[in-house]
Amino acid sequence: MNIAQKTSLVLNQRHLLGIEGLSREMIVGLLDRAEEFVATNRQIDKKQSQLRGRTQINLFFEVSTRTQSSFELAGKRLGADVMNMSVGSSSMRKGETLIDTAITLNAMHPDILVVRHHASGAVELLARKVDCSVINAGDGSHEHPTQALLDALTIRRNKGDIEGLTVTICGDITHSRVARSNIILLNALGARVRVVAPSTLLPPGIERMGVEVYRDMREGLRDADIVMMLRLQRERMSGSFVPSSQEYFHYFGLDQKKLGYAKPDALVMHPGPMNRGVEIESSVADGAQSLIREQVEMGVAVRMAALEALSQNLPNA
Amino acid sequence: MLSDRRPILLTNARIVDPSRDLDFAGDVLLADGVIRDAKRGIGAAGVPEGTEIVDCRGKVVAPGLIDMRAFVGEPGAEYRETLASASQAAAAGGVTTIVMRPDTTPVIDEPAMVDFVMRRARDTAIVHLHTMAALTKGLRGEEMTEFGLLKAAGALAFTDGQHSVTNAQVMRRALTYARDFDALIVHHTEDPDLVGEGVMNEGEFAARLGLVGVPKAAETVMLERDVRLAALSGARYHAASITCAESLEVLRRAKDQGIAITASCSINHVTLNENDVGSYRTFCKVTPPLRAEEDRKALVEALASGLVDIVMSDHDPQDVETKRLPFAEAAPGAIGIETMLSAGLRLVHSGEIQLAKLLAAMSAKPAEVLGLPGGSLRPGSAADVIVLDLDAPWVLDPDELKSKCKNTPFDEARLQGRVVRTIVTGRTVYEFV
Numbered sequence: 001m002n003i004a005q006k007t008s009l010v011l012n013q014r015h016l017l018g019i020e021g022l023s024r025e026m027i028v029g030l031l032d033r034a035e036e037f038v039a040t041n042r043q044i045d046k047k048q049s050q051l052r053g054r055t056q057i058n059l060f061f062e063v064s065t066r067t068q069s070s071f072e073l074a075g076k077r078l079g080a081d082v083m084n085m086s087v088g089s090s091s092m093r094k095g096e097t098l099i100d101t102a103i104t105l106n107a108m109h110p111d112i113l114v115v116r117h118h119a120s121g122a123v124e125l126l127a128r129k130v131d132c133s134v135i136n137a138g139d140g141s142h143e144h145p146t147q148a149l150l151d152a153l154t155i156r157r158n159k160g161d162i163e164g165l166t167v168t169i170c171g172d173i174t175h176s177r178v179a180r181s182n183i184i185l186l187n188a189l190g191a192r193v194r195v196v197a198p199s200t201l202l203p204p205g206i207e208r209m210g211v212e213v214y215r216d217m218r219e220g221l222r223d224a225d226i227v228m229m230l231r232l233q234r235e236r237m238s239g240s241f242v243p244s245s246q247e248y249f250h251y252f253g254l255d256q257k258k259l260g261y262a263k264p265d266a267l268v269m270h271p272g273p274m275n276r277g278v279e280i281e282s283s284v285a286d287g288a289q290s291l292i293r294e295q296v297e298m299g300v301a302v303r304m305a306a307l308e309a310l311s312q313n314l315p316n317a
Numbered sequence: 318m319l320s321d322r323r324p325i326l327l328t329n330a331r332i333v334d335p336s337r338d339l340d341f342a343g344d345v346l347l348a349d350g351v352i353r354d355a356k357r358g359i360g361a362a363g364v365p366e367g368t369e370i371v372d373c374r375g376k377v378v379a380p381g382l383i384d385m386r387a388f389v390g391e392p393g394a395e396y397r398e399t400l401a402s403a404s405q406a407a408a409a410g411g412v413t414t415i416v417m418r419p420d421t422t423p424v425i426d427e428p429a430m431v432d433f434v435m436r437r438a439r440d441t442a443i444v445h446l447h448t449m450a451a452l453t454k455g456l457r458g459e460e461m462t463e464f465g466l467l468k469a470a471g472a473l474a475f476t477d478g479q480h481s482v483t484n485a486q487v488m489r490r491a492l493t494y495a496r497d498f499d500a501l502i503v504h505h506t507e508d509p510d511l512v513g514e515g516v517m518n519e520g521e522f523a524a525r526l527g528l529v530g531v532p533k534a535a536e537t538v539m540l541e542r543d544v545r546l547a548a549l550s551g552a553r554y555h556a557a558s559i560t561c562a563e564s565l566e567v568l569r570r571a572k573d574q575g576i577a578i579t580a581s582c583s584i585n586h587v588t589l590n591e592n593d594v595g596s597y598r599t600f601c602k603v604t605p606p607l608r609a610e611e612d613r614k615a616l617v618e619a620l621a622s623g624l625v626d627i628v629m630s631d632h633d634p635q636d637v638e639t640k641r642l643p644f645a646e647a648a649p650g651a652i653g654i655e656t657m658l659s660a661g662l663r664l665v666h667s668g669e670i671q672l673a674k675l676l677a678a679m680s681a682k683p684a685e686v687l688g689l690p691g692g693s694l695r696p697g698s699a700a701d702v703i704v705l706d707l708d709a710p711w712v713l714d715p716d717e718l719k720s721k722c723k724n725t726p727f728d729e730a731r732l733q734g735r736v737v738r739t740i741v742t743g744r745t746v747y748e749f750v
Contacts, residue, residue, distance in 0.1 A: 243464065
């Protein structure tokens with residue numbers, strides 16, 4: 001079944017580099033379109049043709065399992081030829097610069113580049129050097145737009161509307177691109193956004209991004225509709241930012257007791273991969289209030305919507 | 318124990334309560350471990366049957382002292398001091414609460430260690446004992462400890478003892494994290510690179526003695542840095558041992574700016590100066606070193622004005638083997654918990670400071686900074702009380718000291734005024750007869 005021409009959305013930009021700059025209408029349009037892909041993804045025949053003949057390169061300078069496979073599947077289901085390039089096998093290892101890599105790939109005439117890089121701003125830098133569309137699949141601690149979109153879709157499907165919800169994002173805000181993209185998106189859609197973390201994991205000035213800042217889970221989770229947990233990288237939990245994983249879990253890990261501070265029907269999210277027993281307890285991650293698995297499903301649908309929307313802008317489209 | 322838990326009436330006393338700025342003649346009744354009353358004319362008639370009546374005519378009754386920084390050798394160096402021997406020495410010096418340094422062996426940097434020390438103290442010490450926990454794991458200055466869990470286990474504050482955290486990023490993060498838990502950071506402000514091989518105050522005396530000096534800048538550089546970081550983080554910060562006039566300037570400016578900073582001086586630095594090193598007296602080798610007389614005077618003035626909040630003993634028992642060495646090779650440190658008050662009374666007798674101010678710096682102020690009960694004679698407070706004879710002249714005989722080590726800079730010194738009775742939770746734990 002081809003649902004392509006019916007409701008497809010055209011982004012008024014060549015790249016999807018962040019949630020920043022997307023209008024509310026654009027966000028809602030992508031979510032509406034993704035909603036339709038959720039249905040087609042549950043069919044036996046998932047194959048569509050909007051991207052037939054197009055080449056999509058997934059260029060990952062930082063290892064990823066779920067995001068990369070999600071983009072790969074999204075591209076393939078839309079009929080594109082998808083190639084995965086990861087840093088381990090690339091010539092970056094041989095000293096080639098980011099720009100040279102971009103120019104080299106550009107010469108192969110891809111239509112869409114999906115890029116993840118460990119440095120904030122690197123994807124935008126690369127986007128300026130290529131002729132194709134670029135999707136940011138995560139740049140440093142800056143943005144991860146498709147994650148925020150899939151989170152929004154997940155919330156919308158379970159809560160009906162995002163407007164007026166209280167969403168609490170907990171954990172390593174400083175180093176999280178997921179947090180930044182979500183803060184911008186949720187604000188755009190009218191949610192009340194809170195962050196909870198020890199001060200060492202809160203960037204000074206974060207309160208200016210439209211969030212209420214808490215340093216205590218009990219206060220931060222009070223009456224929350226959505227509890228969004230973030231991953232704490234192992235190297236940050238042994239004394240540099242927090243003293244130990246035990247202390248972190250004790251004060252900031254989501255267990256049943258802390259979840260009890262939120263609304264009784266609060267839902268729990270996590271972008272993955274989880275550190276069970278560090279930021280989240282297994283019984284919560286796998287419990288009835290968890291949306292974590294649904295987030296993964298929404299990921300493919302949202303990425304299909306994003307790929308499709310950008311492809312409308314491509315030359316000869 | 319010298320007495321059971323009979324109520325005690327301290328009668329005909331001069332009552333000095335620095336927590337309420339009171340100095341009046343009256344009686345103090347202690348019962349059930351708390352101060353029942355402190356007022357004029359309770360008298361023998363108004364007390365429960367069986368009350369021990371102590372005539373304190375000509376004596377001062379004051380809150381028991383809280384010593385904010387003492388090294389106790391337990392665990393790891395029990396030959397230097399144990400919790401028991403330190404508490405005996407404390408009781409003889411009028412100290413009813415010891416706050417110990419965490420740089421023991423092993424280091425007190427885990428909740429289980431705090432628990433261990435508290436349990437040992439409960440079993441063996443005759444005064445209250447609290448511990449600070451390490452600021453960084455293993456005192457290495459690299460990774461902060463579990464402030465939340467350690468505080469919950471009973472750690473009063475966080476310090477690396479006589480180690481300074483040289484990495485400013487580590488210090489910034491520790492202060493930032495500490496703020497969330499309202500944890501007090503106590504920091505020894507001495508830049509180890511500037512200290513280098515130094516063993517006494519830099520200047521003429523060091524030059525004459527041919528000893529390597531420690532510049533005052535070693536202290537002020539670190540203190541200046543910490544003030545900036547404390548301002549940045551909003552954490553509560555305490556300078557563990559200020560020794561020179563320049564540091565007081567830094568402190569004054571920080572306090573004027575509203576930064577949450579407090580500071581201690583050791584009893585050594587307000588009563589002694591570099592001249593006391595004399596001919597290489599290793600008992601006067603301390604860290605930071607004794608400074609010039611102008612510095613000492615400035616510290617006493619700052620104490621009187623309240624700029625410096627606390628006087629602590631910096632009690633550091635050292636074995637004869639580590640002191641009977643050439644000056645540069647001897648270990649730094651002096652015992653002081655037993656003589657802190659008598660030494661401090663020198664300043665009162667010389668008119669440099671009022672008694673109430675001195676007592677405040679040793680009781681009410683540390684209670685306030687550390688969030689401890691004590692330090693007050695307010696009815697309902699814990700019955701941690703001392704009785705002082707302000708005028709009794711005596712000569713310090715090291716053999717009579719309760720401490721396991723005898724490395725006192727007041728060795729054979731003439732002193733005036735001493736503690737004659739120490740009461741902890743309503744029980745007399747020391748009596749001078």
